[in-house]
Amino acid sequence: DAGVIQSPRHEVTEMGQEVTLRCKPISGHDYLFWYRQTMMRGLELLIYFNNNVPIDDSGMPEDRFSAKMPNASFSTLKIQPSEPRDSAVYFCASSLGGGVHEQYFGPGTRLTVT
């Protein structure tokens, strides 16, 4: 299995631009999670899906952030417009079952907004 795939691995963009991060979960997994990692705040859960349905988006910082999961094998996290404070590493993770079940993390997308 290829594991969780994220693209791009690195993204540099200017303030005000739209940014789209992509994630392909492990085949057969029914949960998908988006996390953000910064030095100041550590790892934070942004949103997660179960069977393509968003369950909890309370971690999404503001309306500039949106996430979709149009099918079981693809999810996007979009930031529009981007700001320098959005600079972080964004991780996607998937699991077979929620709760106690192991989350498998992708390699992350390092986003830099200048």
Place this chain on the structure above:
Amino acid sequence: AQSVTQPDIHITVSEGASLELRCNYSYGATPYLFWYVQSPGQGLQLLLKYFSGDTLVQGIKGFEAEFKRSQSSFNLRKPSVHWSDAAEYFCAVGGDSGGGADGLTFGKGTHLIIQP
């Protein structure tokens, strides 16, 4: 709200010495507890988890952790560290599935440095 505290930001240990990384959690119900490891530029890998039963759990790479409900702790241990153990270690807490609590709450991490 649930939270996780890892009191040690950095820990330096000599190769071959024992290791203990501390983790304290706050959670209103029965917690699911996890330790993940992150190597530089990589995603997170699960070392071990606790959800019920024996409070001493064994994980990969020779790690173990002990759940102590009375102390709200879940400390990670290894009897003899190797240079390849140098990494960032994260403790996390999760809740019962189905209650909208499937996401994990992570501590800030402990950076482990191995001295030769």
